Amino acid sequence: MRDVPVWNQSFTVNVKRCDEDHQKLFCLIRRLHDAIEAEQGTVIAREILDELGEYAKKHFSVEEELLEQTKYEGLSHHRVQHHMFVAKLEELEQSLKSAPTSTPIALVEYLKNWLVRHIKMEDQLYSKHLNAKGIQ
Secondary structure (H helix, E strand, C coil): CCCCCCCCCCHCCCCHHHHHHHHHHHHHHHHHHHHHHCCHHHHHHHHHHHHHHHHHHHHHHHHHHHHHHHHCCCHHHHHHHHHHHHHHHHHHHHHHHHHCCCCHHHHHHHHHHHHHHHHHHHHHHHHHHHHHHHCC
């Protein structure tokens, strides 16, 4: 499994709360990746996955609220992207429940790649919009 990228300034969206949340998401995905790679067991992986799911949903809610309040034109597309991520989290959770001895590497890879792409290609689009509305 490839390594998890570390959050750095190239991922900034220039909104403090969102950047902090993104850093935490990177950290959680890294922990999940490391737990699976070290074969620490599905119990630990499921605990991390639960934490990742809860944190992602909280972050998406805050982010969507900011975009809604500022009338961001790309909000509906952005919501769809968030729903896709949550669906993959649920798929990974089901995979861990139904086949606890298998390693869902492909799904963890998907989560890692999704986060990088989403921040770089979707979240950075709203940066100027939110900054122009006084949100930093």
